[in-house]
Amino acid sequence: MTKQGNSLSRRRFLQGTAAAGAAAMLPCSLLVPDEAMAEAFKAGEFATFRNACPRNCYDTCSIKTYVKDGVVQFIEGAQESTFTHGGLCVKGYSYPRKLYSPNRVKYPMVQDGRRSGKWRRISWDEAMDRIAGKILEIKEKDDSLLGLGLTKYSGHFGITNYVVEGMMSSLGYTTRFVGTPCWPAGIDAQNYDLGNMWCNDPEDMVKAKYIIVWGANPAWCSVHTMKYIMEAQRRGAKVVVIDPVFTQTAAKGDVFWQPETSSDGALALGMARHILDKDMVDRDFVNSHSIGFDDFAEYLRNNVTVEWAAEKSGIPADQIREVAEEFASADPATVWIGYGLQRHVNGGATVRSIDALVAMTGNVGKEGGGARYGHLQTWGFNYHAMIQSPPEGAKGFIGGAAKGEFDFTEGDAASYSNRTVNINKTAQEILDTNDPPVRMLWVSCKNPFAQDFDRPKLEKAFDKLEMVVSVEQFFTETVANSDIVLPVTTMFEEWTVNVSYWHYWLGINEQAVKPLYESKSNIEIAALLSRKMNELSPGSCTFPQEVDTREWMAKEFNKGIYDYFGINDWTDLKNGPVKAKLTSTAAWSDYKFGTPSGKYEFRSEQCAANGHKALPEYKESRKSYDEFRLLTPHTKFGIHSQFVNLDWMQEYYPEPFVYMHPDAAREKGIADLDMVRVFNKVGEQKVRVKLSTNVAKNCLMMYEAWFGKGTDFNVQNLVDDESADMGAFKAGAPGVAIHDQFANVEKA
Amino acid sequence: MKKQYAFRVDAERCIGCFTCAMACKSYYQQVDGVIWRQVYPLDEEIYPHRERAFLSLACNHCEDPACLNVCPVVAYTKRDEDGVVVHHQEKCIGCGNCIRSCPYGVPKYNPVEKRAEKCSFCHERLDAGLEPACIMACPTEALQIVDLAKLEVTNEVQYPAGYPKMEKLNPSTRFILPKAPKMVRR
Numbered sequence: 064m065t066k067q068g069n070s071l072s073r074r075r076f077l078q079g080t081a082a083a084g085a086a087a088m089l090p091c092s093l094l095v096p097d098e099a100m101a102e103a104f105k106a107g108e109f110a111t112f113r114n115a116c117p118r119n120c121y122d123t124c125s126i127k128t129y130v131k132d133g134v135v136q137f138i139e140g141a142q143e144s145t146f147t148h149g150g151l152c153v154k155g156y157s158y159p160r161k162l163y164s165p166n167r168v169k170y171p172m173v174q175d176g177r178r179s180g181k182w183r184r185i186s187w188d189e190a191m192d193r194i195a196g197k198i199l200e201i202k203e204k205d206d207s208l209l210g211l212g213l214t215k216y217s218g219h220f221g222i223t224n225y226v227v228e229g230m231m232s233s234l235g236y237t238t239r240f241v242g243t244p245c246w247p248a249g250i251d252a253q254n255y256d257l258g259n260m261w262c263n264d265p266e267d268m269v270k271a272k273y274i275i276v277w278g279a280n281p282a283w284c285s286v287h288t289m290k291y292i293m294e295a296q297r298r299g300a301k302v303v304v305i306d307p308v309f310t311q312t313a314a315k316g317d318v319f320w321q322p323e324t325s326s327d328g329a330l331a332l333g334m335a336r337h338i339l340d341k342d343m344v345d346r347d348f349v350n351s352h353s354i355g356f357d358d359f360a361e362y363l364r365n366n367v368t369v370e371w372a373a374e375k376s377g378i379p380a381d382q383i384r385e386v387a388e389e390f391a392s393a394d395p396a397t398v399w400i401g402y403g404l405q406r407h408v409n410g411g412a413t414v415r416s417i418d419a420l421v422a423m424t425g426n427v428g429k430e431g432g433g434a435r436y437g438h439l440q441t442w443g444f445n446y447h448a449m450i451q452s453p454p455e456g457a458k459g460f461i462g463g464a465a466k467g468e469f470d471f472t473e474g475d476a477a478s479y480s481n482r483t484v485n486i487n488k489t490a491q492e493i494l495d496t497n498d499p500p501v502r503m504l505w506v507s508c509k510n511p512f513a514q515d516f517d518r519p520k521l522e523k524a525f526d527k528l529e530m531v532v533s534v535e536q537f538f539t540e541t542v543a544n545s546d547i548v549l550p551v552t553t554m555f556e557e558w559t560v561n562v563s564y565w566h567y568w569l570g571i572n573e574q575a576v577k578p579l580y581e582s583k584s585n586i587e588i589a590a591l592l593s594r595k596m597n598e599l600s601p602g603s604c605t606f607p608q609e610v611d612t613r614e615w616m617a618k619e620f621n622k623g624i625y626d627y628f629g630i631n632d633w634t635d636l637k638n639g640p641v642k643a644k645l646t647s648t649a650a651w652s653d654y655k656f657g658t659p660s661g662k663y664e665f666r667s668e669q670c671a672a673n674g675h676k677a678l679p680e681y682k683e684s685r686k687s688y689d690e691f692r693l694l695t696p697h698t699k700f701g702i703h704s705q706f707v708n709l710d711w712m713q714e715y716y717p718e719p720f721v722y723m724h725p726d727a728a729r730e731k732g733i734a735d736l737d738m739v740r741v742f743n744k745v746g747e748q749k750v751r752v753k754l755s756t757n758v759a760k761n762c763l764m765m766y767e768a769w770f771g772k773g774t775d776f777n778v779q780n781l782v783d784d785e786s787a788d789m790g791a792f793k794a795g796a797p798g799v800a801i802h803d804q805f806a807n808v809e810k811a
Numbered sequence: 812m813k814k815q816y817a818f819r820v821d822a823e824r825c826i827g828c829f830t831c832a833m834a835c836k837s838y839y840q841q842v843d844g845v846i847w848r849q850v851y852p853l854d855e856e857i858y859p860h861r862e863r864a865f866l867s868l869a870c871n872h873c874e875d876p877a878c879l880n881v882c883p884v885v886a887y888t889k890r891d892e893d894g895v896v897v898h899h900q901e902k903c904i905g906c907g908n909c910i911r912s913c914p915y916g917v918p919k920y921n922p923v924e925k926r927a928e929k930c931s932f933c934h935e936r937l938d939a940g941l942e943p944a945c946i947m948a949c950p951t952e953a954l955q956i957v958d959l960a961k962l963e964v965t966n967e968v969q970y971p972a973g974y975p976k977m978e979k980l981n982p983s984t985r986f987i988l989p990k991a992p993k994m995v996r997r
Binding site: 103104105106137138139140148149150151153154155282286287289290293304311312313315317318320322323376377699710712715754755757759 | 824836939
């Protein structure tokens with residue numbers, strides 16, 4: 064990174080003060096008031112540990128934790144990582160408060176009546192007794208464990224936390240909520256086009272001459288990537304931000320496009336048509352490394368015009384032409400495809416059309432280029448914790464099971480399998496699944512009442528369940544709808560290892576302090592359950608009954624990981640995170656694509672075989688069912704339902720708002736900071752309004768968050784479970800059209 | 812000019828992410844309601860888009876600090892070696908003079924200690940050759956430490972719109988103003 068102006072660079076600053084530091088380290092003396100001064104910081108007074116932020120976030124920061132007297136005193140970003148560069152984010156720095164929050168779930172507890180709030184402390188033994196007893200009762204009644212359901216996703220991405228799936232497998236064949244609300248339509252799209260989801264090293268964005276940030280908001284959701292975008296800008300790159308909302312990232316771009324939501328596919332195809340007309344296609348790439356381009360060109364000529372794209376998107380035709388030409392002439396040029404833009408009924412089709420734009424200009428496989436979406440290149444662990452065998456004689460579901468995008472296991476040849484249901488329709492699946500019904504639900508690393516759709520329906524669905532066990536740190540709405548809550552450790556209290564789906568760093572997570580109260584890691588919980596199961600019914604659970612979490616973390620490593628990252632042993636990571644030894648910062652630099660043809664596929668028969676179009680054709684967006692479009696993206700102060708409940712965070716973010724265009728508000732007689740009621744066919748939410756032209760006139764926006772126990776703000780009161788077009792191919796279930804929602808508003 | 816450390820707040824780079832503010836709170840674990848660094852969105856009259864441009868502010872470590880001048884018990888000192896204004900809480904009697912006198916609203920009342928407190932520029936970290944917690948945390952290097960004695964002024968301003976102009980105090984903080992992109996809207 065270069066520095067502006069005359070500021071001291073980090074390194075120079077450290078050198079410059081090293082000598083002065085010693086002189087300034089005068090002993091503190093209260094007798095000489097003008098000299099009274101706290102002593103210089105002494106790193107040696109602390110024990111330091113390596114931690115890793117395990118949230119579902121691009122940045123997956125490596126953390127250095129300073130401990131004294133067995134207590135975390137403060138944390139900082141790992142200096143070794145060029146990606147985090149010694150810093151975390153607003154969420155990361157609040158971790159000490161999460162660890163020591165007085166509101167943590169401290170003991171196993173049982174609730175006398177769901178939503179009654181009548182929680183009683185019980186021992187771990189009693190909790191396991193109740194849980195194991197119920198599991199055995201289900202087995203007795205149904206002759207299988209398909210009545211036991213697991214819903215788990217990305218609340219804690221530490222690799223050893225796949226033990227939760229492992230624990231379920233060690234009990235037998237169960238019902239699994241499979242899929243992801245996050246990014247599956249785009250994953251499928253990239254798989255059809257390129258043969259995998261695989262993005263360039265984000266640090267190589269500095270090499271880009273033209274950057275389109277399309278439906279992503281890194282200024283909030285990947286703060287550490289912003290410095291690369293800004294550096295590219297300083298080196299002369301133009302940054303275009305395309306988003307239905309004037310985001311913080313948009314404010315840092317050179318050009319902001321605010322198209323009609325979900326019209327992105329039309330925009331990409333309009334640009335493609337113009338590039339074709341201008342003869343700016345990279346013929347070398349198209350001829351040597353792709354198939355189906357002529358068909359795509361024909362589709363464009365017959366079905367797409369720049370004026371049509373302008374009409375669909377609201378972006379003027381001359382703008383589309385200008386940016387298309389600039390993009391096609393810049394070398395390299397790149398698009399960051401955000402997850403937001405594929406959370407639509409046409410999301411997969413949209414990603415395919417953007418991929419095509421990047422490919423036809425020859426920007427795939429190029430350093431500083433690429434259609435950047437995400438990757439799982441660094442995730443080649445053993446999944447030892449996840450892969451567990453069912454007990455002998457276990458019976459299950461007959462027929463294929465779907466697999467999630469993070470399921471790296473090979474399929475086994477057993478005739479029985481788990482029963483898989485769509486994680487994006489949790490409520491409907493619980494209501495509809497019978498023979499046997501889902502009787503008992505285990506919730507871990509997930510907060511369905513914050514993340515799953517159609518909250519009113521979810522409450523009804525949970526009421527059908529005979530027992531709900533939540534493994535949690537806080538008394539969330541999901542816990543309120545549970546019978547038993549088990550306290551789980553934070554990352555400071557356990558061993559695990561973390562990688563990112565964006566950057567290429569690997570970081571260890573050491574146990575920095577002893578688990579607080581009676582909290583236990585997911586591995587220890589699995590062992591406890593196994594002990595109880597085998598006590599009550601010998602042979603009913605194959606999970607080891609004695610575990611050492613450090614050993615279990617070590618068992619996740621293998622030679623492939625060591626070679627990829629250039630380390631000899633996982634203990635090397637105690638010196639700090641390491642980056643993969645990449646032969647190129649570009650994905651697909653050898654142009655050997657993972658598609659059936661081995662080439663980039665403008666025309667994908669696989670895509671057609673799975674019920675979509677073979678070409679990246681335009682797909683219509685969802686029809687509006689109410690007056691305003693409703694967007695419910697991330698806040699910068701939290702990730703999903705985590706962080707905003709902390710009192711530290713509420714110093715800076717004390718209450719939620721719905722954002723509304725001043726012109727629309729005037730028509731409704733709504734003034735700034737009024738309390739309003741946002742409502743639609745799903746439900747309603749009362750919240751204060753902020754008027755802002757950051758949103759379009761036909762749009763309402765509220766950031767998803769959970770403000771803590773006793774608060775009722777929940778955007779899922781307004782979001783239904785409509786599916787996205789793609790996702791079933793690689794993630795096991797279609798994605799969900801989170802941003803294809805509509806609502807109305809009135810003064811409350 | 813004597814050495815004077817100052818915060819350089821680059822609003823062009825600042826993404827308003829509040830990382831600096833939370834890094835400060837996390838490092839010092841201030842009690843509820845006490846904030847040493849706050850991130851303020853600029854008014855729409857100053858920057859045309861609501862909550863999209865910010866000034867990250869803490870103590871300005873003034874040349875002639877109001878807090879120091881009004882303190883009856885010499886609980887404030889200004890360090891000779893770098894101009895950092897230090898509040899010595901053990902000497903503070905909680906009279907509130909500094910809180911009432913600082914036009915930037917920097918000193919805060921700590922209801923537990925019943926005394927004032929404010930940003931220390933992390934002088935205990937400076938003295939160990941480390942950066943202040945907020946600066947180390949900033950993901951875009953929008954917040955930096957500069958020595959005013961050596962700063963060759965380029966596009967820095969001392970009194971951006973929305974920030975009180977207190978020439979007698981001569982606050983050390985310097986600012987780069989934010990920019991807005993070309994807007995193409997439907």
